Amino acid sequence: MASNIGIMDSAYFVGRNEILTWINNRLQLNLSRIEEAASGAVQCQMMDMTYPGVVPMHKVNFDAKTEYDMIQNYKVLQEVFNKLKIAKHLEVNRLVKGRPLDNLEFLQWLKRYCDSVNGGIMNENYNPVERRSKGGKDRHPKGAQKISKSLQSSNLHNPGSGDTVGLNKTSGPKQGRPYAAAGGANSSEVQALSKEITDLKLSVDLLEKERDFYFAKLRDIEILCQTSELEDIPMSVAVKKILYAADAKESPLAEAQEYLYQTLNVGEAEDETEAEAEAETDTGH
Template identity: 75%
Template structure:
């Protein structure tokens, strides 16, 4: 199984709702947003389900709240990857920020990888709750993203019927209106980003289909484009590799066409 999956792989077209259902059904959780998995605990336990006994679950902190605590979870995950010889770079600094798209992409990759190991079949003998509570310590999973903490803080300011709220009713009302406006703007921004992402994905898909046309798929320029399309590591200089390949291919073609003396 290739652990590096190109951006055009079908894995990256799996929606967030399907990802959340996959996590919740297998691990008996109730996540409502992909960024709730930013602590790395979910990923560790999913690997524990896929490879029983490989993950030191006693080191996984399901109540991680700070970035430092989350990073410790990702260190456990990276050690597991190393042990299983999984060549996958984990963008820890991005994931712990709780950004939805970064976490979605990593979970999409994880689902594809785990499904390739067990064919998508759930391990019936695996007890996720028991594994989380191993050692007698209450390790009930809690949302630990900054987004959720911010929402909890905001909810404390929503006016109710108690005397303190009535006393500061006008201020609270203004705060609620400001927060509602900010939330609306954020939703619009997310919608625009998702539309932009889908637009560029469709462009890339069209290019991929064109590159698979039998008449041209073996041309050097098409092979060079494929190298860029299927690059799997963000740090890999795909453009440079494609240019080198093209130069070598064109050089070889020139030598073949050179007339003999």
């Protein structure tokens, strides 16, 4: 088994969108936020996919909501790390708090590690939905999956697997097949819409950060212009014209530039007048 892996700095430049896409595609989930992986269950299943049979999936609680239940999941993960001799310290107390940055950093490390095993090639024979619902054991040999209500709301059905979820045994074959086909189509639509929503949320987050960044810059300029020592400086007045300009047809930038141009010309003219006056005074003497 591999020991600890040396993580390159570039691993921590992987964004939230890429991490969420990686999780959702591999585990057939529908996560829209990094915090939704704070329970540790996703990390356990990623290791289960990377090292089949090593993780006791029957001990992993995908419905964990309390910190106690989440800690139990991380205990399972730590046991797996110890078994594989992976020297990775888990900041459990921080992860279970659901802090986006702490969880993002750990998932970035996990992605880098999983990608380093077998070249990051996905196990095509791995059925993530089945592993979650059956806890790693074949409890229903006839192939009927029994997925909890919470998993039905958060996990997406895989239309290519041929499995159906919760079909009524009393339904005839003519009723059962259209139901399964409709369920597969709806799942595809839900997956597409969920991905679009996720992308939009990430775009909004980026735009809000960019807005806050430039607003802070403008606020610094405003404070600087309000400093008493700068009240009479032309540049300060010009910047104020831009900051406090109301909506108008004429550009506030053009107005500020015209103000500076006139101010500088007046200043130069006054300097020339003073120079000429001094020259005349010198000549008179």
